Amino acid sequence: MHSSAVFLIEFGAIILGLGLLGRLAGRLKFSPIPLYLLAGLAFGEGGLLPLGASEEFVAIGAEIGVILLLLMLGLEYTASDLVGNLKTQYPAGLVDGALNALPGAAMALLLGWGPVAAVVLAGVTWISSSGVIAKVLGDLGRLGNRETPVVLSILVLEDLAMAVYLPIITALLAGAGLAAGSLTLAIALGVAGLVLFLAVRYGRLISRFVSSDDPEKLLLVVLGLTLLVAGVAQQLQVSAAVGAFLVGIALSGEAAEGAHNLLSPLRDLFAAVFFVFFGLHTDPSSIPPVLLPALALAVVTAGTKIATGYWAARRAGISVKGRWRAGGTLVARGEFSIVIAGLAVSAGIEPSLGPLATAYVLLLVIIGPLTARYTEPIASLLTRRFRPAAAASATGAATGADAGAAVGTPGPRESFEDQPTPVGDATSRHS
DSSP: OHHHHHHHHHHHHHHHHHHHHHHHHHHTTOOSHHHHHHHHHHTSTTSSSOOOTTHHHHHHHHHHHHHHHHHHHHHTSOHHHHHHHHHHHHHHHHHHHHHHHHHHHHHHHHTTOOHHHHHHHHHHHHOOOHHHHHHHHHHTTOTTSTTHHHHHHHHHHHHHHHHHHHHHHHHHHHTOOHHHHHHHHHHHHHHHHHHHHHHHHSHHHHHHHHOOSSHHHHHHHHHHHHHHHHHHHHHTTSOHHHHHHHHHHHOOHHHHHHHHHHHHHHHHHHHHHHHHHHHHTOOGGGSGGGHHHHHHHHHHHHHHHHHHHHHHHHHTTBOHHHHHHHHHHTTOOOHHHHHHHHHHHHHTSOTTHHHHHHHHHHHHHHHHHHHHHHHHHHHHHHHHHHHHHHHHHHHHHHHHHOGGGGGGOOOHHHHHHTSOOOTTOBOOTTO
16 A cells, blocks of 8 residues: 555656646747656656656556657558658668768777677667657647658668667677577568558558547557557567557558547657656766767767758758758657667676667757757758858959949849759748
8 A cells, every 4th residue: 555655656746747847848949858858867766866666657658658659650641651751762761871870880899899789889879769759740840841751761761670670689699590590580570561561551441440430449449459569569579669650550541530639648648758767767877987978979970860861851852941850850869779778788798888878868869859949940040141151252253353244243142042942942831
């Protein structure tokens, strides 16, 4: 009875605190994610007031939060959208892997951790946080932006790549032979491919089966199906997030719309719990010794993610503002990075890898919402500041070369604003 009362007090305090932090963030017009993480740090291992009784429930709630975030992300798009985006954006996935995995591998080798740790840290720096980015896109009202499908395509490619990467890294960490590793990889690829095939081929039948006029029945069926598929996927060495995302993709029409309306409050609740849980399991005392290399890695890979998003959006014909928004949105790392680092820590590969990965993810999960919001305004400000100066220099040079024609020469501002707009540079709907 006493432990039950303590649990209710702790969990109630967590939920109330999250509500107050969310309200504060709303007044400041700021994503609440960094505040949730800092709250977790304050009340986690080594924090001001560690929690104990509610820890197990918070851990389960955090897993449900990630699953619901990815389900709601999948509900925004149909199976045909997914296949079309994958066909057109796979080069962006290759560029993403090259630009963002190599810095992590290089850092591990520079620190003398060996090739296995290099493969692990490459995964930590490569994968953006689908959960954080889904939350940020919703908070900033960008789910309908023209650049958002590009961002989601890269996230989907990363999540699907995890179906290949996680079995490989598990085999490497366990020292498994080639046969055992190949079997694990084949199972993972087969399951991911099967779920994707069912989502694309039989999505309408699944939606008809799920659909109901009774909100209670619709909620229970959709939530139960999502948790079931996510659990089976994870049991078969495929990411639970990929399974949840594909369930969302499979649903369409009235079923998708009804599920979105019913699950939105649950998503917000459990997503907040996920971010608090991440902070709860970070010991603040382990961060200072690895802060400098983590900070250097964060700066480099924030830049490479922005470059990835900009390049991918430019390739898709998105406006310059949309390109910067796409790049800034991709910066955050989170749940997958922590999972990858946790596997290495459990295997005892390198003692410092866990704290470094934690500090790195914590930095970028706080910086990520900031870059998502401010990368485009800062880029626009710098462009307005430097382009007129360049135009003025060019105008002055032309005037000196042809003084006789100076009477009809346009001023710097006129010269800049009259430049023709490239054909593929249409402005985003929310620019």
